[in-house]
Amino acid sequence: MRYPKRIGRLAAAMLVATTLAACGGGDDGGNASTPKAPADIPELTKEPLTLSFIWFDWPPAKALEAFANAEYTKERSNVTVKVNVVPNANWHDAMFTQFAARKTDFDIPILDSQHIGEAVTNGNILDITDFVKKNIDVNAYNPYLLAAYGQFPQAETGQRDENASLYGLPLLGDTWTMIYRKDLIGETPPATWDEMIAAAQKCQTENPGVSGLAFHQANGSDAAAVTYNTVNGVYGGNLWDSKARKIEGVINDAAGQEAMDVLVNKMKPLTAAGSGNWFIDEVNAAVAQGKACIAFNWIAASGGLLDPEQSTLGKTREEILGKLGFATLPKQKTDLVPLGGMGMHVSAYSSPEKQAEALNFMKWFEQADIQKKWAAAGGVPARTDALSSPEFLNAGPFNKVYADSVSRMRDMWNVPEYARLIDIENTNVNAALNGAKPPKDALNDIAKEQQAVLDSAGKKGGGGL
Amino acid sequence: MSDPVSLTDHPVREASSTPPAPGRSRHLSDRWLTVAFISPALLLLLAMSVFPLLWALYLSFTDYSATRGGPATFVWFENFTAILTSAQVHLRAFTTLLYVVGAVTLQTVLGFSIAYLISRRVRGRGVLTTLFLVPMMLSPVVVGLFWRFMLDAQFGVINSMLGSIGLGQVEWLTKQNTALISLIVVDTWQWTPFIMLIALAGLTAVPKYLYEAASIDRASEWFRFRTITLPLVWPLLLIAVLFRAIEAFRLFDLVYILTSGGPGVSTETLSFHVYKVAFLGFNTGTASAYGILMVLIVIVLAQLYMRYLNKLKED
Known part of the structure; x- marks a missing residue:
């Protein structure tokens, strides 16, 4: 049977050739230096x-x-x-x-x-x-x-x-806006984070079926991480020391621990059951269906809340605006808000x-x-x-x-390791919010794992684990 | 038909010495014709399967990153060592093991039971079998999306049904103790029909005379099941279990849609973790090594399993 052998040899040769070709071309564009745009706009095409x-x-x-x-x-x-x-x-x-x-x-x-x-x-x-x-x-x-x-x-x-x-x-x-029910908690929005939590608690108690709070908790994208970062900022915490590239001991300092405690032990109990995977759309749905007293969401995603076809709060935009108020985030130890x-x-x-x-x-x-x-x-x-x-x-x-x-x-870090840093924070905050990890452990794990990512630059093998 | 024996003994050689049929080019011998016919499929196989596998094997020994570019530096077995000693990987391996054992056991029990019940029914068997097969024909992404709605704690139909019988709300997808169970239930809903189909084929193939002989001996239903049905269907069932176990081992889509690996990382399977390593940090070398190790594990376990199956057959 000569032919199968020859065909096998032919296949092997083709494979080697393909591999060599791929190896040769594997590094195209490998130079990661950033290309520059010209100062003047080049001549524009007249073609479609x-x-x-x-x-x-x-x-x-x-x-x-x-x-x-x-x-x-x-x-x-x-x-x-x-x-x-x-x-x-x-x-x-x-x-x-x-x-x-x-x-x-x-x-x-x-x-x-x-x-x-x-x-x-x-x-x-x-x-x-x-x-x-x-x-x-x-x-x-x-x-x-x-x-x-x-x-x-x-x-x-x-x-x-x-x-x-x-x-x-x-x-x-x-950035985030605080969306509040004027008909349930009053015309004046809470000024401090403590007042906001108290108002949400009171509203939830007085209105069965309506949860006090609605905010991002999902472990996808940057949902849960932005929520923690916001509370961290408001309570005077920091995400990192950018000059020293230090996260451990910074994000999980006393202010960071207080922020995590407020988020998990004071805010989470005021949210709806099963809201542990909520992001932009779910928070908007809860507000539009009248199921939340106070909610936090990105401004750019809030337009739909005023659409009578998507809301049970009113038949006209004006009627909805009679019930919904929009305010800047309450302050506490600082007045920081997340950059979106x-x-x-x-x-x-x-x-x-x-x-x-x-x-x-x-x-x-x-x-x-x-x-x-x-x-x-x-x-x-x-x-x-x-x-x-x-x-x-x-x-x-x-x-x-x-x-x-x-x-x-x-804002958060915009370093090349961002995708991994945000995943570590997202999964750990989500775990704390859903009872899969004690809040203190979650924060310490964030600090430890994120620091390991920053420190692993130049490490050979096993990157990304 | 002067020499039929020589034709059957050396069919290829005889065929190749046969002169080309009238009208065929003299240069187009059977040999080149064979190569011409095989080449497209062979090239496709090389380009789509063999080359990527070898390329991934090469990358697994390097620290290459698809986005960073630059030359791939050999780190030899560093990636493999890091993966095998990583606590993060061990956690995902344990989750995957729980999932595979839970899902495949449940599917096997349910699939075989349904097949057994259907096989005893004469009328409407075809319609019933077809209906049971419907979930298997759906895309896992579609299945994941509609189960996500059904399992929603606030407005999902499952909690609504539980509420109507006086039971409280269950956070199916956001609690550590229910999220993995939810994944197993959804996978079972979709893939039990696969086990059922194979078990049904086995049950249909059991010779009727064995049951008739057992009836004459006044054997009980349980005795007939234990000594006739199960031993004859068992090898086929084990093959179905092998297929399902391999599929469950590489579960990604349902996790991605239903839980995103949460809460925290409690439902992250090995495949989901590979995806994160590959695309969040674009650690292509590590992800390649991770993938290669997963393939090796499947091959080794499947080989051991096949040996057990062969031994069972010999016995």
């Missing part, structure tokens, strides 16, 4: 062009596509804007698996502020520092918003490093003409009048003049909450 974004599936994504196709095409009639969406839980993976392949089907990735470090370190997005200097009026922004959505390395909270490089520009600002929202960036693997179009879109989008139109269309702008404009403040009852919260924002 689709400018693709990638984001997760939520109302602002639909609003952006509609807004861009209505407004940007007035200036660039040959361009169609497409906002591709993926489920929130797949958002990071959807972008970074394409980055890993060194080929993207999107031109403008909308990154969470914490994703920047990973994308910059791997050379996945363009350095737009020179472009920004030449084309963007940086003084029109609150410096922290500009830093949070584009700067790497990250500066201290609330500050911008003028000498640091920029890799993105703000697309959508966001995202910036837009340019994929390093997009074609030159699409990169040019992406830069042109960014320049167009950051103009004062366009930012006001974006605000009127349901977006949350980042320019100071747009934030204080009637177009923004009158577009939604929660927009003033955002404007008042800007100076109080705090």
Whole structure:
């Protein structure tokens, strides 16, 4: 039987050839130095062009596509804007698996502020520092918003490093709003965290079937972690010492322990049974169905609460607003609130003409009048003049909450290890909230495991476990 | 038909010495024709299965990261050592073991019982079998999504039914002691029909004369089941158990949809953990080693199991 042997040899040869070819090409783009965007926008194509974004599936994504196709095409009639969406839980993976392949089907990735470090370190997005200097009026922004959505390395909270490089520009600002039932707890929102818990307790006792609180607790995305980070900030805690890259002993110090105790032992008992896997949609559903006295959610995701078709609180927007109030987060030891929202960036693997179009879109989008139109269309702008404009403040009852919260924002780490740090925090906070781990152990485990991740840089073998 | 024996003894050689049929190119011999027919499938197999496996094997000895890029540095067995000594991996292995044992045992008992009951029924057997097979035909993601709604503590139909008979709310997916049970129940709902189908094939194949002989000897129902039915169906049932165990071992989709591995990491299986290692930190080398180890474990356990099956057959 000569032929099977020959066929076997042929197959082996092909396999070796394929492997060698793959080995040879395996390191393409291996140089992770960040490519730079030109200071001037290159000549734009006159041919039909689709400018693709990638984001997760939520109302602002639909609003952006509609807004861009209505407004940007007035200036660039040959361009169609497409906002591709993926489920929130797949958002990071959807972008970074394409980055890993060194080929993207999107031109403008909308990154969470914490994703920047990973994308910059791997050379996945363009350095737009020179472009920004030449084309963007940086003084029109609150410096922290500009830093949070584009700067790497990250500066201290609330500050911008003028000498640091920029890799993105703000697309959508966001923070948490407190949503409260005016008809159940009164017109005046609680001013402190303690008052908020007391009001929720009283409301729950007086209204059977309505839970005192509703907030994010799920172990996917950054849900439970943002909740803990918010309480941690309000109670005077810190997530890390960024200069010393130290987490152990910082996040689990006395303030951190107090925050975890408040979250698990005072706030969790006021939530609905089975709410341990709630995220944005579930919290909104509880509010819309009148099942929560006080809730916390991202402002950009709160628009649906005023839709009578999705709510049992009223047959008109006005009727719903008679029952629902929106306020900035209560203060306690500090007045910190979580920074949400995202910036837009340019994929390093997009074609030159699409990169040019992406830069042109960014320049167009950051103009004062366009930012006001974006605000009127349901977006949350980042320019100071747009934030204080009637177009923004009158577009939604929660927009003033955002404007008042800007100076109080705090973000997480935007280091390359972000995805692992957030997973450690998410799973441990979720475990504490659902009784799978004592709160003190959960916090100490977060500190220990996150520190191990930061310290493991350069360790050979077994990374990621 | 002058020499039929030589044709059957050396069919290939005879075929290859046969001159090409009229109309066929002289250069297109049987040998090249064979290669031409086999090549597409062979290339597909090499590209889609063999090459990725070998590539993963190569990466498992390196510290390569798909996103960081750069050259892959050999770390030899460091990844394997780290995985085998990791407390995090041990925890996921224990969860996976609990899941596999729980799900496969429940499915085997239920599947065989249903098959046994159906096999005794003459009328409507076909319709019943088809109805029982419906869950198996659904996508696990779809199954996960609708069970997630059904098991929701606030508005799920399961708690609603429990409430109507006076029982309290159960947090099916968010409590440590119920989340894994929920996964086992959902997997059992979907895959019991698989065991049932194979058991039914075995039960149908049991010769009727054995039962007739037992009836003449006035053997009890239990005696007939214990000495005729079970021994004859057992080997087939064990093969079904093997398939299900391998499938359950690599469970990912239901965990992803129903619990995301929570609460905490209490329902994270090995496959789910590999996914996190591979895509959260993009530690491609470690994830490759993790995957290779999982394949090795399945191969070794399956081999031992097959040896047991063969021994059972010989006995």
